[in-house]
Every structure is written in C-alpha cells, then in structure tokens.
Amino acid sequence: MADLFEAAGLTPHAPSPLADRLRPQRLDEVVGQDHLLGPDGPIRRMAEAKRLASMILWGPPGTGKTTIARLLAKEAGYEFQQLSAVFSGVADLKKAFEQARMRRAAGQATLLFVDEIHRFNRAQQDGFLPFVEEGIVTLVGATTENPSFELNGALLSRAQVYVLKRLDDDALASLLDKAEVHEGRKLPLEPEAREALVALADGDGRYLLTLAETLLNIGAAKPLSTKELGQILQKRSPAYDKDREEHYNLISALHKSIRGSDPDAALYWLARMLGGGEDPLFIARRLIRAAMEDIGEADPLSLLLANAAKDTYDFLGSPEGDLALAQLVVHLAAAPKSNAVYTAFKAAQRAAKETGSLTPPAHIRNAPTKLMKDLGYG
Known part of the structure; x- marks a missing residue:
C-alpha cells in the first residue's frame, strides 16, 4: 500500500494542518x-x-x-x-x-x-x-x-x-506562542511583522495558524519585515455578503454615523461597503434618504447634492465616481441635522389614516359656483 502512495508522490501519513494539531484538548485551553x-x-x-x-x-x-x-x-x-x-x-x-x-x-x-x-x-x-x-x-x-x-x-x-466573539489581538498572540512551542521554533518575523500577521488574521484563529504554518514551512533565512511578510502573504478579502446580515449592518452603520455627525466613521463604513463589492447605487439611494430624513430643512441643499452625487456616479462609474459618494458622505455628516419634516409627515400620515373620511372645512373647499360661494365655500 505504501508503494501506491509513493508512486503517486504522496506519503501514507501526511501531517494534519497546524490548526488541527493545536486544537485544544480541554475547555480551559480555548482562547477568546x-x-x-x-x-x-x-x-x-x-x-x-x-x-x-x-x-x-x-x-x-x-x-x-x-x-x-x-x-x-x-x-x-x-x-x-x-x-x-x-x-x-x-x-x-x-x-x-x-x-x-x-x-x-x-x-x-x-x-x-x-x-x-x-x-x-x-x-x-x-x-x-x-x-x-x-x-x-x-x-x-x-x-x-x-x-x-x-x-x-x-x-x-x-x-x-x-x-462567540472574534478573537482579539491578545488571544491571537497566545495562539502564535502555542504554535511556536508546539513546533519547537520561532516564527521568522520581526516584531512589527508579527503584529502585522495578527492583524492579517482579522480575528480568525484558524486562519492565523494557517498563515503561521506557511511561514514556518518557507524556511526564511532571516526574520521577515512587514514589507516582506506582505509579499508572501496576501490579505484576504473582508467578510461581506450582499445578501445577508452584514449588508444591512454596514449600511446601518453608515447611516447612523451620518446621523451622529461623524464624518470619519461615515467614510470608513462607506469604504468598507465599496471594498466589499456593494452596489454603489444602493449606497447612493440610502444617502438620498439620509439627506431627506436626517438633514431636511436644516440644509435643503443636501438633497440636491445627494442627487448630484448619484448622477455623477452614474456618469463616471467606479473608481472615479466613488469620490462623489465620499464627498457627499462628508457633507451629510458635517451638515446640521433636522428630522422635523420627516417627523411631521409621519404624524400627518397617521392622522390621515385615522380620519380618512374627514371632509375639508368649507372655507378651503373648491367653490366653482356662486351658490357654493354664498354658502361659504372657498
């Protein structure tokens, strides 16, 4: 049987991945x-x-x-x-x-x-x-x-x-320490590169150990710098699914950052969405909504700018058009806020629903005839 593996260029007992070899044996050993x-x-x-x-x-x-x-x-x-x-x-x-x-x-x-x-x-x-x-x-x-x-x-x-929480930097660092003890050797990394490796894992312990195993297997002659680490390991795309919860989480974060007048946070969430492949026109529609709902009459120009940014993106496309959305996000976040129109219209809708058969007062009704005018219409 061993000959069959050797003929195929395989070993009959290939080692399991480092993440599997380091799997905790007691609940006390689980980190994070x-x-x-x-x-x-x-x-x-x-x-x-x-x-x-x-x-x-x-x-x-x-x-x-x-x-x-x-x-x-x-x-x-x-x-x-x-x-x-x-x-x-x-x-x-x-x-x-x-x-x-x-x-x-x-x-x-x-x-x-x-x-x-x-x-x-x-x-x-x-x-x-x-x-x-x-x-x-x-x-x-x-x-x-x-x-x-x-x-x-x-x-x-x-x-x-x-x-379960995403693993923090301390938990990830402890996994790297365990990996080095298990393998009997240090990762070939400068201190800054070690920190960069933890950041690359983005809270995923299994992925961190996969990256560490890659570094242990390359047999680097000297500790790698952050730049050299980046040449060997590619940062994976951030988790983002346009059809699931994260889609709604991020658009909510963008809207609430604008509402909270935080331009830096709003730009960050915009960049996250665009980087994850979100439809920019979906974002533009939400920004137009924010201009109406959260800014309204405090800065009526915002609604015009929101529509202009959408039209600019339509005309330029990505990546140039992304800047129009970024400019709009900063403007909306920095603009004065008023939801008076939104609140008043919602109240009017509720009243209309509750009194849908109410006849307008005579003095504001249409008065096309003399008789109706004599009766106090118009």
Whole structure:
C-alpha cells in the first residue's frame, strides 16, 4: 500500500494542518471566549454539571465553535456525533437520530453537532424538533449567520443562542506562542511583522495558524519585515455578503454615523461597503434618504447634492465616481441635522389614516359656483 502512495508522490501519513494539531484538548485551553467558558460562563457551568442543553453557537469563522462542541461532549460524558449541513441530507439525519436513540436506550447521551446549521432548509430544521424535545439528542448547531434570520422560531425556542466573539489581538498572540512551542521554533518575523500577521488574521484563529504554518514551512533565512511578510502573504478579502446580515449592518452603520455627525466613521463604513463589492447605487439611494430624513430643512441643499452625487456616479462609474459618494458622505455628516419634516409627515400620515373620511372645512373647499360661494365655500 505504501508503494501506491509513493508512486503517486504522496506519503501514507501526511501531517494534519497546524490548526488541527493545536486544537485544544480541554475547555480551559480555548482562547477568546471567557464570557462563555470562564468560571461563571454558562457553557462552563453546563460542562461541570454534566447536564447539557441544546444550543446554537453563533460567531465568525475560526472562533472555536466546533472545538467547544467537541470538548463540551467530552467533558460532560456525551457521545459526540457530527454532521455538516453542507454535505448531509435527510438520510444522514435519520441515521444520526436512530443511532442516538439506540445509545439512549443503552444509557448513553448524544451531543449532535451540526456545522453550518443555517444551510438546512426550514423543513429539515423542523425535523430536529421531536428528537430535541424527547431528549434523544442534545443539539449544538454552529452558524456564522444571524440565527434570528436563518433558523426556525420553533428551533430557536428550544435552544439557547450563545454568541462567540472574534478573537482579539491578545488571544491571537497566545495562539502564535502555542504554535511556536508546539513546533519547537520561532516564527521568522520581526516584531512589527508579527503584529502585522495578527492583524492579517482579522480575528480568525484558524486562519492565523494557517498563515503561521506557511511561514514556518518557507524556511526564511532571516526574520521577515512587514514589507516582506506582505509579499508572501496576501490579505484576504473582508467578510461581506450582499445578501445577508452584514449588508444591512454596514449600511446601518453608515447611516447612523451620518446621523451622529461623524464624518470619519461615515467614510470608513462607506469604504468598507465599496471594498466589499456593494452596489454603489444602493449606497447612493440610502444617502438620498439620509439627506431627506436626517438633514431636511436644516440644509435643503443636501438633497440636491445627494442627487448630484448619484448622477455623477452614474456618469463616471467606479473608481472615479466613488469620490462623489465620499464627498457627499462628508457633507451629510458635517451638515446640521433636522428630522422635523420627516417627523411631521409621519404624524400627518397617521392622522390621515385615522380620519380618512374627514371632509375639508368649507372655507378651503373648491367653490366653482356662486351658490357654493354664498354658502361659504372657498
């Protein structure tokens, strides 16, 4: 068998990735999630009591969702069974439930971990309900998407949602230290380059260890500078999905920064959206709305400028047209604010809805005839 691997240019026992080799073996070793795993953390308390409740772990990639689920099962004495919503179907779910039922009959509890649980459709999510309710499985679902948007209300009512935080610089630095101890050598980096490496990871522990493994494998003759590091490792694109929650989070952040008169923050969120591939005309429409709703009569010129910026982008396109949006964002953020028109119109709409059959007073009605004028019309 070894000859077959050698003939193909492969080794029969290729090493696993560094991130997998450094996977924590105890909950105490997980970094960056002290609010859940610290002495008073809810997941820590469950593990110590060895009585687990179904839960959804919601957080960015590389924050430890799979690891926490695996260690939770280990420390509570549950059988760990894993499925991926990307690769599993109805047959896999039925098999997992039947196996869990058999274990329960033998006195063994099952923690069923479902990665990317938001990928299951509504009907598939409903399929978990009877098995969770009967205690046949303790469900731990992992998702990078907002559960309130992606998961059934019935499922959410049976599972506690725990939010995992993006790893901060201290947590990422500790992962680098562990990697160096495990590998028995230092990363070939100057101090500034080491800080740049942490920044490149953008809160993702798994990605950081992947970058570190690349650096350990290149065998650099001397410590790399920040510039040399940038030539070897490319910064990945920031997480941004125009059809999901981050799309709405960033446009909200832009609008609220304008409303809060913070030009620097507004420019930052604009740059984030444009850099993520957002449709500039979607942004322009929101800026026109901000000019009407939040500035209004305090600076009526803002509405004209907002439409002019949209027309300029239409004419120039990107990247030149991006500057028109940036100029508009700065103007709107710095402009005086008044929502008087917006507030008054909303009040008028409510009154119109409540008194929709009210006849106008006679003195402001149309008076096309002498009789109507004699009756006080007009």
